[in-house]
Amino acid sequence: GENVEQHPSTLSVQEGDSAVIKCTYSDSASNYFPWYKQELGKRPQLIIDIRSNVGEKKDQRIAVTLNKTAKHFSLHITETQPEDSAVYFCAAKYGNEKLTFGTGTRLTIIP
C-alpha cells in the first residue's frame, strides 16, 4: 500500500510570516493529493487538493506544489493569520478511492 510521511510534526510561525509543510509518498501510481485542516474539536475539512497532472495550484493565501519525480508535495500558507492555527493533514490517493494520510502538523500562529 501507500506510505505518506509528513514534516514537521509541529510548526510555530509569527503572524504574517509563511508556513510550509512537506509530505512524501511511496506509490508512484498515486494521482490525487488533498490537504485537510482540522481545528480543535472539529472534523477535517479539505482546504486544497492537487491532481498528478498539475505541478502547482493556488487558492488565495494557500498553495500546493507537487513534484512527481521526487514523490513529494508541499503546502504553503502565506501571510499567516491566527485562524490558520490548526492541525493539517496531507494525503495521497491509492487504489479505489482510498487515502493514506500523513501523521499531521500542528501549526501555531504567534500573534
Add this chain to the structure above:
Amino acid sequence: DVKVTQSSRYLVKRTGEKVFLECVQDMDHENMFWYRQDPGLGLRLIYFSYDVKMKEKGDIPEGYSVSREKKERFSLILESASTNQTSMYLCASVGSGSNQPQHFGDGTRLSIL
C-alpha cells in the same frame, strides 16, 4: 453540500461490550470509510466499503467489523470492546471517479472503561 452524520459525538462503554458506531451520508456516495484518529498517528483506515454489502479491510481492521446494508449507512462494530480501542472515530464518504475529496463526519470520541 455533503452531509456526513455520525450518530454520537461522545460514547462511553465498558470492556467486553458490543459497540455500534453509525454513519449516514446524504450524497448517494458509493464509497464510505471508517478511520481511527490517535495523537501523532494521523488518520488510519479501519474498513472501507465501495458498495452495498461490499467491504474491504483497511490498515487496522483487527477487533472491528462493519456493515453496509443500505447505500447511505455504514456501521462500525466493536465485537468485544477493549481499552486500546479508546479513540476518536471518523467516518467519511466520497463518490467514485474524478478524484474528489472525501467528506468527513464530526467524529465519535469513544471511551472504553
